[in-house]
Amino acid sequence: MDRPAPSVSAPPRALAHPLPAGMRDLLPEEARRRRALAKRVLDHFVLHGYEPVALPAFEFAEVLERGLGTLDAADVLRFIEPESGEVAALRPDMTPQIARLVATRLADAPRPIRLCYEGTVLRRRQGRARRHRQIPQAGVELYGVGALGGDLEILRLAASAVREAGLEHVVVDLGHAMIARALLDAVPAGLAAELSEVLELKDASRLAAVLASPRATDVPRRIVAAIAALPDLAGGGEADPDGALVFERAGCLLAGTPAEAPLAELRALWDAARKSPELGPALRVDLGELRGLAYYTGAIFHVLADGPGEPIAAGGRYDMLLSRFGLPMPAVGFGLNLDAVAWARDVAGAADEPALRVLLAMGPERAEPLAAALRG
Structure with a gap:
């Protein structure tokens, strides 16, 4: 029996609803601004002695969940990895990945170890101001430096990073x-x-x-x-x-x-x-802060700005984290939520560097070699 031809007036569901809940596209202008913001922040970290690392988008769930901090296991998006048949997870946070990296690949590296990162994490977002699953982050991890000295370094870097991002009042x-x-x-x-x-x-x-x-x-x-x-x-x-x-x-x-x-x-x-x-001028103290009570072992902080209904940055000391990966070592760090930072920049009216565009009003024979020279 012949099947009826599909109707061209009803688009497939994948086109009518192109993205899963919580996912989104960035159009050219927003993508350019986001890339410039991430580069600006990451360059700032590098200037302060932090070396960049790049991490995989997913890992075995058991490894990631070993280092989960303020997140609940229900926030993790899991799937069966076809090659091994094991349960893998899309990274919900980069700190466990870097802990795994330090405990394995950098176990013999001179200390202190200063690392920075930038990338997207994916998690369930319940009860948040913006329910995006994909969250662009940039942050730093400092290993091998104890309390006070390490905490103060990270606090200062967090404050200078948000100012480098264009936010003066936090x-x-x-x-x-x-x-x-x-x-x-x-x-x-x-x-x-x-x-x-x-x-x-x-x-x-x-x-x-x-x-x-x-x-x-x-x-x-x-x-x-x-x-x-x-x-x-x-x-x-x-x-x-x-x-x-x-x-x-x-x-x-x-x-x-x-x-x-x-x-x-x-x-x-x-x-x-x-x-x-x-x-100093930005500091407030809150002894009743309970975020990550089972994870953090010392100082904790978060950075707030007008606009987002959540912190634009958060961090603290987690000296027991590396022990979960077999290498006890003091650790402290923080992460910036680049979505929240961008939102706060818009509210504050922070200026963006304009994109450079050059119009060559001439024929292609002359324009193409000149354009190539300008790109170089």
Whole structure:
């Protein structure tokens, strides 16, 4: 039986809906601007002594997931790799890839190791301002330098990189992952998990209810008081430019608790960073920041700008990361979300370098050799 000829009036679904949800094209002008932004940032990293590396678009899922940080495993896009039959994953973050690279290919390299990268990661995007799966990133990783020295270097580089990208007015929120973790480690595991969720949402009324529940009866009162105060332990800026009010209150609340030592570490980093002219005016402190609580081991920060509903850059210290790949080593770094940076640039009215175009008003016999000479 003859099949009816396909209708030319109804385009195939692949043409009517050319891209999966969360994916997008960049048209010529936007692509040119994005490429120029990435080059500008990467060149800035290289000028600061960071060597560029290029990484594969996908790897075996087990390797990538070993180094996942603030992402949930559900954010990872997996597939069966045809050659091996093993589960592979499109990279959701570049930090695990670089950790794998350092632990294998660069295990004997002189330290410290300074690396930078640029590329696209792919992940599920739930509850974000822009639900794109593909996220262009650029960032740096510093291996082999401990706290304070390494943290300060990375903070300064993050601040100078966003300014190199054309953003003069940003806020750098600085915290320490071990402050909240040390307090939560002092409460029962089930209660700690709920408190972590509530603290991340900064829901003060629910936090008070959980801490007043019978499950918290046996938790030392000093720990309860410190946890209850975490969402309010934030400051800096015009009202408290040197952070004295926040650190004074935190010092009283955290004295004699396991969080006292990480608070002292954060204060030392804060005091050093405040002296940096490109960083000091932008600094704010937030002791209630819980992002990546199970991943970060020290200072954490994110950079905010007008426009995007999410940080334009984020990073921190993750000294246990390389241990997951068999090579214990201090590590700290940050990544820029180039989509968010571009959005913030548009809001700020940052100027772009115009594309160079030359019109040759002559016949092709003369124009072609002249165009070749100009390109050279």
